[in-house]
Amino acid sequence: MISELPVRYPFLSNLRANVDSPMNRRGFRYTPCEASRMLPTVSYRNTEYAPYAPRINFEDMNAAVHVNRNGSAITTAKGWRMARANVGVREGDWYYECKIVRGIPSGGHVRVGWARREAPLDAPVGFDGYSYGIRDLSGQKVHMSRPKDFLEENFEEGDVVGLRICLPSLDVQRGLTEDPVVRARDLIRDRIPIRFKNQLWFEQFDYQPTKDMEELMNPSPGAKACTPPKTLPNSLIKVYKNGKYVGTPWEDLFAFLPPASRPLATAGGRELDDGTLGYYPAVSVFRGAIVETNFGPDWLAPPDVEDISGMRPLCERYNEQIAEDITYDIVDEVGLLFTKVPGVDDATAAPGVAAEGGENGGLVKEEIKEMVMEDE
DSSP: OOOHHHHHHHHGOOOOOOOOSSTTTEEEEEEEEOOOOTTTOOOEEOOOSSSOOOOOEEEOOOOTOEEESSSHHHHHSSEEEEEEEEBBBBEEEEEEEEEEEEEESSEEEEEEEEOOOSTTTTOOOSSTTTTTESSSTEEEEEETEEEESSSSSSSOTOOOOEEEEOOOOOHHTTTTOOOHHHTOOOOOOEEEEEEETTTEEEEOOOEOHHHHHHHHHHHOOOOOOOOOOOOOOTTTTEEEEEEEEEEEEESSOOSSEEEEEEEGGGGTTSSSSSOOOOOOEEEEETTTTEEEOSSSOOOOSSSOOOTTTOOOEHHHHHHHHHHHHHHHHHHHHHHTTOOBBBTTTTTOOTTTOOOOSSOOOOOOOOEEEOOOOOOO
């Protein structure tokens, strides 16, 4: 079925499944990296696969999802599968759109929306509390697997669904948490470079669903009511159909900064903000449905409302995200240069590594490890 799609839909030529990466290891996230001469102490920096633009993230989609080469369109022959974009938002007013290329009435189904890092890739958008989705059937809104009436008409082939998210400033968000590291604006990236099949990757703990969120979604009989998650003031998601504003299905979105998001402590993860927390454009497809994404700046169906002056196309966020990552690299480099290595004196220290108490510091570089995946 998948092999036949490019014949009818030429833009799906050269369909690809997710790249040859270790991305399916549960509890971890993998991003491509490369050696960096500009960062002698950090040694490695993030990189990407072409095309270098906002698109579906090849390392952040279910293995059964197929994407065209420019990362704009997705499909699957399986049941519900999801993919996230390679660009996430943490504050501000942002917009992207999706065109339903194949769905109602030809076959397959579609859900589109926004999802956090914890949202599972083998389920549709809106499956749990970590994502908000719009359903093509009856235009229902879905959150925590609870469909509710919204538009009361289908999103069908040829329709363009616009999705706008508004989030308060990070300063406001940090004021909602008791986490001292987050309140201090510290970003901590627990990641190490590894080699897998002759490619370099950063391995880091990914954020995982919490028991409180699972209990909120499916309360246990007789269990004590859990504390409701904190919400973001003045946050909302607006929906547009073929450029026409059709409503605001959600307000007061769930907060995402720690302690609302955390890696698995049992695996060694720490509660921290590594800069990837936020909401990402997310698309789900079901049995042959096809969705084409567009992150701007030119729209297939430009919004026809007057309140879009502060709204920004998601493509602008792509460059900001790269700039932020470079800034974090510089901060990490400076921090490591002034980190003392316990137990190393000046006489035996390697070049570029200061002993504890020396004038300049650095961490001893560990040899990169080779990752071997066991067959599951």
